[in-house]
Amino acid sequence: MRILLWHVHGSWTTAFVQGEHEYLVPVLPGRPADGRGRARTWDWPSSVREVTPGRLRRAVEDGEVDVVLLQRPHEARLLREWTGRTAGGDLPAVYLEHDAPGGPAAATRHPLADVDAVADGRVPIVHVTAFNALMWDTGTARTTVIDHGVPDPGHRYTGEREHLAAVVNEPVRRRRAAGTDILLCLAREIPAEVYGMGTERLAEQLAPLGPVAAGTAGRLHDLPQPELHERLPGARLYLHPYRWTSLGLALLEAMALGMPVLALPVTAAYEAVPPEAGVLSADPDELAAVARRWLNDPAEAAAYGKSAREHVLRRYPLDLFLDRWSTLLTQEVSP
Structure with missing residues (x-):
């Protein structure tokens, strides 16, 4: 055809x-x-x-x-x-x-x-x-x-970097819908990496939030998909901060890479992220607490990531x- x-x-x-x-x-x-x-x-x-x-x-x-x-x-x-x-x-x-x-x-x-x-x-x-x-x-x-259908990128998760990672296109322009304020809230205390188009505009908003967030300002990247899939799973966990979105393919791709995920319990996230694959919460403090736990417990993070990969390849x-x-x-x- x-x-x-x-x-x-x-x-x-x-x-x-x-x-x-x-x-x-x-x-x-x-x-x-x-x-x-x-x-x-x-x-x-x-x-x-x-x-x-x-x-x-x-x-x-x-x-x-x-x-x-x-x-x-x-x-x-x-x-x-x-x-x-x-x-x-x-x-x-x-x-x-x-x-x-x-x-x-x-x-x-x-x-x-x-x-x-x-x-x-x-x-x-x-x-x-x-x-x-x-x-x-x-x-x-x-x-x-x-x-959605997700091409299998292979299990690439290592989690060697004690950071959370997020993929958000145009995070400044799409602030509320994309949950950029949630991302900035966590970035005050959790070292982060942010990928996507227009992420460089976040630098001026991160710098005043303290030394941890200022470090994140130096980890803003817009990469082609093959490079993103190589780089992303080196972070310890994935954050999907969106308040209102269809179902971000970046979330499903991160899970397919073997990453444990944190997300808001909105739209279709409940079926994309079962309890064994990650944590859904509307409370940024709870998300930050889980992030800190996974930073301190790489084995637990990897176990969630393994389940996330199994689920996404079976469900999508x-x-x-x-x-x-x-x-x-x-x-x-x-x-």
Whole structure:
């Protein structure tokens, strides 16, 4: 099958393109958000091909695109502008919703809930967690849930560095949702490493918090995924500070590496982190206490990490993820 999708979410797409299909990814000069092309910080197979808008139009005209995977509301407009075809009309299409609703949680109307092609069932909406499906108001649109799939990075946990680690993109801009204040609270007393885009902006907020936090200001990194997976499991534990998120793939990847985890008991974290894999708490003091315990007891930390890895590979297997997506897309192409 030949699948058109935009490069929106690097970690999710890295799992998705491990399938047996051919993947067409739009590319534009300068690689802006609507034309990032192939990933440059993740390992993608040769089955992922970049296409310019002009090449995409020819591919569609020649019948070289079987289905469109939309991930943002405006991508249907881009498809129409670039190819003259409509999603769900001229071309089979599926809409993937990565996020939890950003407005009032129980009452936020999905942007595609009232689009005709979605409302009459021609473009199903796929959620990445059951929690998201529960919270979004998708009207009469056909919806389903396909859980994440995690490529196995191997058990790499060593925990030799007595630090907690966190992966948070844009921690200053996304402060409340990302739980950056929780991270800063723990960083006052627990040496930390923070990875992700825009983490350098944390330095000026860490420095005034005392000597331990000032040390963390020197451990802010934005690394390609292969380097991140090499570096991350050297930290003793992983902190997932998010208040409101879908289900961070960085959390699942840390668990797959064999890291013990701390997280807030919100959204889908309860099913991602069972008691044997880590600790969920809404109390930052309790999270800090567990972090200190694991820093002083590497054997206990490693035991939690072993369970975390076993759980995530059992609960979010890549082969099941790929099979479910292949089945869904095949059904849309050949109803």
